[in-house]
Amino acid sequence: GRKKDEMELKKELDPNLTSYEDTDVENNLTYYYSVTAFNDQGESLEEDIIEATPRAEPVVPSSPKDVTAEVLDEGVEVTWNKPSDDGGSSITSYKIYRQRSEDELKLLSEVEAGTSKHLDKNVDPGTDYTYAVTAINEVGKSERSYTDTVTVPEDHSPEPVRPSSPREVTAEVLDEGVELIWDQPLDDGGSPITTYKIYKAKDGGELEYLVEVENGTMSYLDKEVEGGSNYTYAVTAVNEVGESERNNAETTTVTLSEDYEPVPSDEEDGGWLEQINESDIPLIPILIVLVALISLVIIAVALRKRR
Known part of the structure; x- marks a missing residue:
């Protein structure tokens, strides 16, 4: 039945059956069910009343309604109303699109469900802007709403504000x-x-x-x-x-896995000795000899000056 206190006989089944599919229902309406048993002594009491609400497979929602754009001191405010049909799945967010003069509509921002307006602060004086909005549910994105266009006056100069997040x-x-x-x-x-x-x-x-x-x-x-x-x-x-x-x-x-250990990059290497790789190891004795020769030359020059 449609109400718990207005139950009526729907179907009498063979005693060997333990399930029943009710196809005479409408989506998004709640129905109440109870099962009784019969024997030669009569019918059992109605117990364990259950409820069920049939739903079709969810689809994308319809477009947001009543999209309007208005020039304010801070920028252009876009407002809308929620779709008439959420597609059988709750709206999760809205996407706002903007077209600047002769450009194409491009994504401007995405806001959470429950929000019905967005302030576009990044507008230029003397420019036409067109806006549209889509609704998102777990299935996907609606068709874009119809658009609304405004012209920002030549003398409009909104104060800058903090940016949105990356x-x-x-x-x-x-x-x-x-x-x-x-x-x-x-x-x-x-x-x-x-x-x-x-x-x-x-x-x-x-x-x-x-x-x-x-x-x-x-x-x-x-x-x-x-x-x-x-x-x-x-x-x-x-x-x-x-x-x-x-x-x-x-x-x-x-x-990070337990055995993870970052590998130092070349930029992190220290002095010139740390920058010598294995292929350069044969050069080390040569460098030591050169340093020793230079030291001897310096000592010899110093001794000559003393004489």
Whole structure:
């Protein structure tokens, strides 16, 4: 039945059967079931009422609705409403796309489900911008919504803000250490990125500052690692206003095997004696002789001057 207190006979089955498939149902509606047994003394009591909600296989959601763009002092604010159909699977995020003048629509940002607006701060005066939004669930991405276009006035000059976080942060174990790689933020906050800051945590500890690298650098080799440890990394971007939110930064984790030991690279070698490899070993006696000859010459010159 559709309600626990309104159960009605659905089917009487052969006593040898122990299962039944109810196909006379609608998706996303809840149904209640109970099974009784008969013998020559009558029917058993209704017990163990169960409920079930049939659903079709999930699909991609429909497009977000009511997409609008509005020019504000801080930039262009894009707003939307959730899709009318989530495809049978909860919405996980939204992707915002932007087209600048005659360019194509390109990914601008991705925000979590529950968010229904995004502020685009990286806009130029006197420029047309077109926006569209897609919805994401566990199956995939919806079709793009219809678009909305705004023109930023010639006298518009938004104040720069902090950038968004770097994207696609990954870590790979190499012979020399752990190499960290990332992509630039989708939004520089209206001010060029100047540096990237890298944070590191060991064995589930707190992320701590590791190093800062210049803009244009999209990788870093961490040589200070130990076998048998877990390392988590995060990267933030910095512009003239400040640093991107570390709490929202992507993280990546690697686990080093117990027998892992980083191999020193050539750049870490010390003085000239350490830089001599095995093939250069025959040169060592020659170098010693040369040093001895030079010393003798210096001594001889000094003795002549005394005379």
